[in-house]
Amino acid sequence: MSGASPSVKLFPEKVELGSMASAVLTKVIPGKRGFVGLYRLDPVDESVYDSRIRDLPLNVDSPRFAPVPGTWLEVLEDEEEDDGPLWMKVGLSSNYGRALAGAAARSGMGELVPAYQIRAMLDGLLGVGGL
Amino acid sequence: MNIPAAFRDLLRPTAPPVRPRPRKGPRPGLLLPYGLTSDLEPGRELWEALATCGPSRPKVYGIVMPWGALHEDVLNRHPAFLASSVGISDREARLHGSARLRAWIDTFGGQHSGLVTVVAGPLVPVWNRAIVGSPYASRVKLVSLPKRSRAEPWGYARRQVAAHLSRMQR
Numbered sequence: 001m002s003g004a005s006p007s008v009k010l011f012p013e014k015v016e017l018g019s020m021a022s023a024v025l026t027k028v029i030p031g032k033r034g035f036v037g038l039y040r041l042d043p044v045d046e047s048v049y050d051s052r053i054r055d056l057p058l059n060v061d062s063p064r065f066a067p068v069p070g071t072w073l074e075v076l077e078d079e080e081e082d083d084g085p086l087w088m089k090v091g092l093s094s095n096y097g098r099a100l101a102g103a104a105a106r107s108g109m110g111e112l113v114p115a116y117q118i119r120a121m122l123d124g125l126l127g128v129g130g131l
Numbered sequence: 132m133n134i135p136a137a138f139r140d141l142l143r144p145t146a147p148p149v150r151p152r153p154r155k156g157p158r159p160g161l162l163l164p165y166g167l168t169s170d171l172e173p174g175r176e177l178w179e180a181l182a183t184c185g186p187s188r189p190k191v192y193g194i195v196m197p198w199g200a201l202h203e204d205v206l207n208r209h210p211a212f213l214a215s216s217v218g219i220s221d222r223e224a225r226l227h228g229s230a231r232l233r234a235w236i237d238t239f240g241g242q243h244s245g246l247v248t249v250v251a252g253p254l255v256p257v258w259n260r261a262i263v264g265s266p267y268a269s270r271v272k273l274v275s276l277p278k279r280s281r282a283e284p285w286g287y288a289r290r291q292v293a294a295h296l297s298r299m300q301r
Binding site for chain 2: 068069070096099106116120123124128
């Protein structure tokens with residue numbers, strides 16, 4: 001993604017998810033097919049967090065939710081701790097990301113996958129999980 | 132004309148004539164302005180009339196702000212995603228939508244034998260911004276709705292879509 005303007009980031013540093021949680025970007029993982037932003041979910045209100053999202057990884061058959069082509073979202077449990085935090089992966093494919101980077105710079109997008117998109121994709125995934 | 136017996140058998144048809152198989156190339160794509168009227172949603176009358184007016188059903192996408200082009204399956208299956216409030220201004224939504232539409236055309240345009248787009252109203256500047264300078268611009272056929280004075284704008288659009296799809300599916 002060398003064509004990206006320096007002012008356009010791939011993912012936002014932090015995403016507020018209402019009273020449920022806030023998602024903090026811990027690292028960006030480059031891969032062959034694109035980039036993954038790894039977010040840790042920190043509960044804001046424990047009861048809302050528990051009722052809305054805690055069981056999500058168990059409730060969905062396919063955890064990957066990709067309504068907008070070239071991007072996807074996945075919620076995972078911590079593999080090492082039973083009661084550990086949930087993690088969220090946000091993916092951006094390299095081809096689409098490269099094309100978007102050029103157009104985004106002209107459109108004033110601060111991030112290629114903005115916070116509102118992550119919130120909307122999580123809402124959609126929660127809908128799939130019946131939560 | 133006398134044909135020697137040895138050749139007569141060769142000339143006799145032994146199997147039904149072989150017809151060339153239809154080519155299984157990429158399908159064309161049809162982009163429709165999702166929600167422009169209450170009938171422009173997958174499964175509704177106008178949407179289906181436009182989607183099925185060609186020789187076979189193309190891949191059908193809805194243009195949705197600020198998400199760009201979404202496949203009709205996504206529009207059908209994920210109401211929670213579409214209903215989610217994004218909290219940005221209409222102007223930002225149009226700018227972000229045109230950026231995503233442009234990225235979609237540049238990334239996925241090559242997977243279709245051609246693209247037919249129906250745009251109208253507020254989507255016209257969004258589409259113009261998305262398509263200008265795109266390497267796939269020459270493969271896109273644009274159908275604009277005629278002025279309101281015309282009695283049946285959607286009948287006209289359907290005939291135009293059908294004509295473009297027929298040429299792409301030849």
